[in-house]
Amino acid sequence: MSVVAAPAQISRLFTAGPFGEHVDRARERVAALLRRTFDPVAEQAETEGRYPRDALLGLGAAGLFRERWAGAGPAEPYGDPGLGVIIAEESGRLGHASLSVGLSLHCETVLSVLTRFGDTPLLAEYREQALEGRLVGCLGASEPTGGSDLNGVRTVARRTPDGWHVTGEKKYLSLGLVCDIALLLCRLDEGSGPVAGRLGLLAVPRSGLTPRKRLSKAGTAGLDTTWMAVDAHVPPEALVGRPGSGLIVATWGLNHERLSIAAQAVGGAAHAIGLATAHLHRREQFGRPLFEQQALRLRLAELSSRLLALRYAVYTAAQGVAVPGATGTREIAALKTTAARFVEEVTSECMHLFGGPGYLPDETPMSRLWRDSRLARIGGGTDEMMWELVAGGLVPDHAAYDEGVDLG
16 A cells, blocks of 8 residues: 555645645654564664665565655656655654665665666666665765765776776765665776766676675664675666766765755654653653753753754755756755754754763663764765855855945
């Protein structure tokens, strides 16, 4: 059964706005599905340091990915962005950041790319299997020499008589241990061809990836992240998009990932505030509940007020994804970095409100939530890279300056 009340082809979730009974019903169904899927496997994933790919298989079998991307294709590549942010928000609300990030990488980053640019039979088959959860995909851009500077990519795809030979290294390949394909950003080597030296995105099978090192991270332990060596032969149909368009293609996927990160931050912040509020009501100090301490409850009220504004911004952004000029790379970058910094602040403050137990992972989840939240400021693009994108759109108001400023 579909996770939303009506087929997405007929009515996108936010068509009548991001609120109302139809959205509430969809939210409840998505939340219940995610909880049934993630809760039983979250602890094991954290312990083993490996993403539970069967969770994605279960979500695919339940129709979640098809519903998110129903009716989408190269000409109309948006699917249902409203459902996308609800999925991300509710996954973030569960407090299993490792699992929610992995879900986003597959459902938003990879499927958005395959939906818009997967115009070969091979890529179409990959997309079909990914929608069913039978194939898990990931995106590899960052390398040992640097992460943010994608123009510094050294992984090379050399043209061969029967396709491409891809060699190089990718350092931060999340889902790399459990993926079936990795979409890798490469520098194209076509000799003196028109796109020689430019970037391309190629779908590389798992057999072409060799782990060099499993990376131990400060948080999100259940999301395996691996330094991979790449050596693979792939057919011509494995090239995603046109030769030389790799940066454009990757950015399309990253934009979806960044909006999802913002929505996950909304859910994660709500989860932390809910836990802290319950603690202040239950914990007594000086003969009364902590919630009766004005300084404490007003701090939560201030965080909750900012969360409300952020939630509305995320919903508005989702409504504007398919509207030209409404929700573009700069707008999403601004939202992503604002949300990422906010959820880090919220989890830190809420951990603090628990006092000593907040710092003890055996007694509360607060320190894990705090550590996990830090990834949002790095993954999908650092704060500084997001601000650079925003800065590129700043427009000076010379008329107002000339009218109102007199420096003598």
